[in-house]
Amino acid sequence: MTANDIAQDERTKALAAIAEQMVRHDFSFPDLAQAMESVKRDGSGGVSGKSGLGDVAARLFSTLGGIFVFSGIGVYVSMFWGDMNSTMRIIATLGIGLVMHALIMLALRKELYVRTVKPLLLISAFLQTAGWFVALDELMPRGNDERYAILFVMGVMLVQQGTAFLKHRITILLFGTLFFGYSFVAVCLDLLDANEKLTAIGFGVSMIAIAHAIRPTKHAVLSALGDLAGAFLFCFGLFELVKHSALEILYLGAVCGLIYISTFVRSTALLIASTFAMLGYIGYFTSEHFVDSVGWPLSLVILGMVFFGVSVFMLRVKRRYIS
């Protein structure tokens, strides 16, 4: 294959990707033309969010502001917690969190504030979560199973983060929705005494699928995290399920499948996670079957060479199919 053929192949793939994105996001030809003009003019499609100095400064100060607000509330609460009555404790945690959330929702009506309120969204979610637990502890009689309290708090936070995300479509709210959603389901499954290995496999598949679904959207930054966490849970769950059984070899097949999927969905994070899963299994298999034999040092050298081979393979796969 000549260099020209490779370049032509790349162009064909790029064109197919552009067409796919246009269909997915319902772009018209004028939208595309406008973005192309913008790229030619200043190197940005007008949607990439290339930050100016003012934008960076705004985000820097909003982050610093968030840190100071959070540390101030934290220090106040820790200093006077013992002197506070129930009402004060609830106000200092849940009250502040709820008021902060309401103010953020008001501020989000103006597009200008979208980037600057992100740290406050995190702080608000943290304070509310802690605050609901404090409120339940102070107001309700102690039950014999804390899981119902956790289920309630995760459910309330899921509804709040979910509705806020549907309204404002901000990535950090999507993160909150997913986190509280998975936490809610995790507590439900714990209450049902669900098999933890099957749960981990199910969560892993779900996270990888969600990561793939959000990859082409503006929330794509979360997809790497989803792929990593999903692959970790899937691989650990499956490994624990088939370990020391006749089906153990299935694990290796599943990890190879994950590597294939990573090339199919073009995810570097999934490729890294599944490669580590494979290396881990090779190490485990070697130590299980060769650790007390004379060939152990030799197998270590062979293992090292296999590792090199896998890393070269991984780089090739990344270059060929992902980059």
Next chain:
Amino acid sequence: MMHWLKQNGALALGVGMPVLLIVFFMLAAWLPKMFVDPPKHDLLFITNYNEYGTNTLRADVRDKQLTFRFIGENFGHGWPKLYRYSASTGGVQEIPIEIPPDLTPIKPYNRPYVAPEHEKVTPVAVPAVEGLKIDNSSVAPDGYAFSSGYDNSSHMMGLFFYSSRYRHTATLSKNGHQVRIPNPEGNYYHANAKFLGWIVP
């Protein structure tokens, strides 16, 4: 609908999988209940129990009677706790074990402890269990078996989300139907629960 699923297959799988898990495990928890009768017998179990050492409380079941005796000196290292599980309510109640007057805790650093040739044995009366008929068979007359301990596999879910699996747990099981014995104090399975016997009529 099918068109939407084809367009958003990954999203549907991502959202649907946790829902499927809940439905699956709900059925797995409920179906055996429909075919297996609930437990009929109360049981006694003890926690923080040292089965082999000296200077500790021992529980014995002989001729369907549960008795307690203390072996050695009482250094106050925490007494085991005795519990009764009620099959009718599903709850757990602690049965107090009173320390006999001649077993007043002593502090080992006040005087050097010399192990006697024969350890002192002090009977400990627990009026709440006197007269109860105790069957210490591993399987109850109604077919339920008691098991305690913890799943020693890696607790990967706990790294990301809530998981109570790190705790010691105690369960009754029969033909796939499991009844988890509740944990009113939060950590009374801390030192594992040891089965003493079923209370039989």
